[in-house]
Amino acid sequence: xxxxxxxxxxxxxxxxxxxxxxxxxxxxxRGEEVIKAGxxxxxxxxxxxxxxxxxETRPDGIIFAAAKVGGILANDTQPAEFLYDxxxxxxxxxxxxxxxxxxxxxxxxxxxxxxxxxxQPIREDALLTGPLEPTNEWYAIAKIAGIKLCQAYRKQYxxxxxxxxxxxxxxxxxxxDLTTSHVLPALxxxxxxxxxxxxxxxxxxxxxxxxxxxxxxxxxxxxxxxxLDHYDEYEPVNCGAGMxxxxxxxxxxxxxxxxxxxxxxxxxxxxxxxPRKLLDSSKIAGLGWRPEISLKTGIFMTYQWFLANGPAAxx
Numbered sequence: 001x002x003x004x005x006x007x008x009x010x011x012x013x014x015x016x017x018x019x020x021x022x023x024x025x026x027x028x029x030r031g032e033e034v035i036k037a038g039x040x041x042x043x044x045x046x047x048x049x050x051x052x053x054x055x056e057t058r059p060d061g062i063i064f065a066a067a068k069v070g071g072i073l074a075n076d077t078q079p080a081e082f083l084y085d086x087x088x089x090x091x092x093x094x095x096x097x098x099x100x101x102x103x104x105x106x107x108x109x110x111x112x113x114x115x116x117x118x119x120q121p122i123r124e125d126a127l128l129t130g131p132l133e134p135t136n137e138w139y140a141i142a143k144i145a146g147i148k149l150c151q152a153y154r155k156q157y158x159x160x161x162x163x164x165x166x167x168x169x170x171x172x173x174x175x176x177d178l179t180t181s182h183v184l185p186a187l188x189x190x191x192x193x194x195x196x197x198x199x200x201x202x203x204x205x206x207x208x209x210x211x212x213x214x215x216x217x218x219x220x221x222x223x224x225x226x227x228l229d230h231y232d233e234y235e236p237v238n239c240g241a242g243m244x245x246x247x248x249x250x251x252x253x254x255x256x257x258x259x260x261x262x263x264x265x266x267x268x269x270x271x272x273x274x275p276r277k278l279l280d281s282s283k284i285a286g287l288g289w290r291p292e293i294s295l296k297t298g299i300f301m302t303y304q305w306f307l308a309n310g311p312a313a314x315x
Contacts, residue, residue: 008033053096061105066089108224112139121280168183170185188302
């Protein structure tokens with residue numbers, strides 16, 4: 001049994017982004033009404049605007065997928081924006097949801113909330129048990145604050161606000177800008193451009209040794225909606241693929257999918273980030289959710305989207 005009667009009116013905050021668009025598509029395919037507000041219509045950093053908009057729309061629930069996101073380089077060079085923007089957005093949306101008497105909210109966090117050297121696979125109770133990875137601690141701290149806000153409104157006011165922690169995500173509508181993107185789309189664009197230029201080598205940051213877990217965005221969307229329907233607890237819940245891969249092996253898979261014939265070199269002078277990050281997703285698995293898209297299939301699907309969207313994919 002789910003937690004809601006259907007159909008519902010759900011506000012997907014961040015509906016134009018990679019995560020939000022996948023969630024929106026799946027909700028609409030199920031016949032549910034998705035409430036949307038783009039950046040031009042609603043600045044989530046504007047407290048009074050968010051409060052007024054939610055008072056008027058009063059959705060049945062909120063899926064909070066809006067955030068300022070980026071990879072190691074973006075986080076490391078824009079710490080103020082990553083901390084401030086994400087703190088303000090989280091505070092405004094969660095508080096405004098409470099004021100508008102919206103009783104159901106799903107907050108999307110990130111696996112970077114966990115300590116750099118957390119025991120693997122990482123359980124939800126590892127939160128705040130050790131220091132964070134320095135290269136993305138600003139974003140992580142803002143996401144931790146969002147989790148704690150959900151817990152605070154749940155504890156004090158009985159709001160049924162929950163938090164879902166995804167692993168590294170990829171898929172259509174990802175950010176392929178080399179200065180702000182995450183590792184998988186950045187590598188995909190590097191290999192693609194090297195192929196077009198007949199470049200003899202592609203240089204990958206770091207040693208290639210770190211292990212990462214990647215989940216296709218459509219699998220995450222299914223997981224988030226599943227939690228909206230079936231999860232109602234104080235603690236956050238992890239949503240991961242359940243397997244990990246080294247950056248070295250990831251680079252070779254992407255090179256194969258792109259059909260790049262040159263040499264792959266690793267620049268060990270660049271940071272590796274967290275050495276290993278695999279989520280323990282046994283809690284969500286116990287609810288009945290499982291990922292469906294294999295990594296190689298997902299990378300192929302993502303590359304086909306990249307090819308079809310041309311300059312827009314490399315924004």
